[in-house]
Amino acid sequence: MGSAVLATSGVSVRFGGVHALADVDFEAEQGAITAIIGPNGAGKTTLLNVISGMVTPSGGSIRFDGRDITAAPAHERARGGMVRTFQNLEIFSNMTVLENVAMGCHGRLSVPAWHSMLRTPRSRRIEADIRREAMEALEFVGMAEYALATAKDLAFGRQRALELARALAARPRLLLLDEPAAGLNIAETQALAAMIVRIRDTYGLSVILVEHDMELVMGISDAIMVLCFGQTISRGTPAQVQKDPKVVAAYLGGDEE
Amino acid sequence: MDPSSLLQYLITGLTLGSTYGLTALGFTIIFNTTGVINFAQGEFVMLGGMMSVYFTRVLGLGEPVAVVLAVVGATLAGALVERLAIRPVRDCPTINLIIITIGVSILIRGLAMLAWGKDTHVLEPFSGDRPIMVLGAAVMPQALWVLAVSLLLLAGLKGFFSGTIHGKAMLACSHDPKAASLVGIGVQRMVLLSFMISALVGAVGGVILAPITMTSYDVGIMLGLKGFAACILGGLGNPFGAAAGGVILGVLESLGAGFISSAYKDALAFVILLALLFVKPSGLFGLKDTKRV
Amino acid sequence: MSYRKDMIWLGCFFALLMLAPAALPNNYFLTILILGCLHSLNAVGLCLLVGHAGQISLGHAGFYGLAAYSSAWLSATAGWPVEASMLAGVALTVAVSFLIGMPSLKLKGHYLAMATLGFGIILSILFTETVDITGGPSGFVGIPRLSFFGHEVKKDLGLYRIVAGVLCLAVWLAFNLLHSRIGRALRALHTSEKAAQAMGVDIARYKLFVFVLSAAFSAVAGVLYAHYLTFIAPSSFGFMFSVELIVMVVLGGMVSVPGAIVGAFFVTVLPEFLRAFENVEVVLFGAILILCMMFLPDGMAGGWNRLWARVRRAWAARRATGAAHG
16 A cells, blocks of 8 residues: 555535435545546535535544544645645636735745735745746746736636646645536646646646546546445546446446435 | 513513514515615614604594505605615625615615604504503503514515415515526516515504604614614524514513613623524524535 | 835825825814824725625724723723823724624624624623713713823824824735735635635634724724814714724725725715705715715725726827827
């Protein structure tokens, strides 16, 4: 067993009477691209929400780099190196592209409030550092020319790239991507696939990917976990999972329960 | 603590609480249809009482006629407010609409001050002021009127919303205005209707309470605030919660005034409200918000 | 607006404030200027809270009053030096705002509005009912005049300069904040709390920070108010004043600090103009409020920007046709 950068153990989530997740054990290896797939309503985004701290599980635990983070609030997990993107784009629409990405640096590059209020030289230095690193992240995803554009004026595909740049600026150890290909056309999806691999290779981080697009998933994942109705039904490499009859049944509706 | 005092306070509280509940109901109806908190709601309550006084004192009309006319007048005021101040700016951000309703409440208050001065007035109780003794507590006949009229109005509203096509249409608007308009419901008409019904309900509350608590041009402020508090107490958007919240608020205020201090009774109501908000933010009967992340 | 532009604005504003008294016919207008500055101080703080962080407070008059009454009591009744009373008044109010903010800011929207409203009203009732401490509805008389490093500021003009200076200092702090990573975080959490959290922003702490900061601005304004007028009454610190403060910020255009100041002066000066109309004053105030919100939906700052944009377009068009003909 390689070192697991993230592991969940027995995670359950209930929304009212519905079991969104039932006793899920999940592991993502350090440096790997691990995908979570499953038919609609399987609980994929919920699992991502539990991992990132947006949803509190009714049972189970989460370990990040071996440390138990089950009680840690979302912003602490982010500061600890776990950064996510959102299925329904959550960019800061009224800010410029550069400011959006600068928010990515927020957790890492900080000064006490009074420095900011008095605009001390130290606060100005940090601002310069933030801007520089934000531009670097933008250059990495190829969006440097849009730095001063207002985020909401961008085309959808570029807004997705913006969210990615923002996450990168945080120099995460673990990147959680929630349906990053949603709304992208084929060419954009292929570019995204290449980008994710490039990010992993360049920065040496780990990626957990929730996705519907099978070509993307099968193309770049090192490991896949399949959820169905809140339960794990399969685990393994892309080749293994593709051949698993339970997975086929789940997607093609062989099993109506 | 003797039981007859307790009963006395309870009845006072119920009476007061009925008006709070009706005011809260008015807030809820408009909130459900438009998403706006109508800060002028308290002024409709004031108009009910003040117009009744005007019609009986100055125009010399018999009280039943005056009261009906006052409620009709307030309802028309509600329609005017919607037409002139709300409809032209339907797509404004909510905070702007709220400030407009604040402006409306100031305007109505100013007009009332111009028309009727700053004095407090008393409306004659509907059936005399000889108290009826119930288990050692002196119950004003007016209190019984308050309770009876409130219950009748509540029943009428329930019947309207679940029984009539207009009522159901309004409920549809409150759930989803786009879907409602797609099935042919005139959303703008429903908004107008919601303002008129809220004004009517508020005015009735003002009319039945005026003989007990006196009325003046500025009673609307505190009544409106307490009505809003009752809404929050019962869970914003829940009509049953609004009515219940009003009654609970009235009773707590009355008990507080009786047993702790009359000067601080208003503060007590808000303290309780705050305590509740921090324990159960969605109010007593509010549904917990489950949102998609 | 870039930082440089904001600093230029501040410089011009400061100069305007310092020169204004020379243009006034008599001392009465100085009173209006002082009040306008004090209201602006309140409004700037609230602008950070409401416009930028996207929260709401319908009880800020309570902080204004708490600071005023604390400083009044400490200096007049307990015999403290004025400077110490003012500092203590602000410190006490800041501490109270911390206690109020912690539970309240967990709430959102109408519930937060209600919580702040409730606190404001409770404070207002306390001011009215604790007659032994505050003098009750008839007010607190005999507050010592403002003194600066031991010197009593007898003349209104001197006091005005101090108030104007404090306001400009507050605006400078606000501009610095807004142009820093903190300002960015506030705007971020206003737009998307989820995303802000995902970027490591401790939402609760930031909201509390802005809440307490805005309360501090109101508190400073409150102590200055008390030692300027030397008389305060509960009616100045009630729900209606909290509403006026929100109106100032909204009229200003929500996110604009200069806008909030313009809004504050507008709301301060307007009743003076309307006073001539006596009884109709209240009606007119309400009507003007409604009309402003209808025709200036993004406040005066927005209206100003739109006007400016139109002017610039007209100039550009004129130059283009001029070039065509010339």
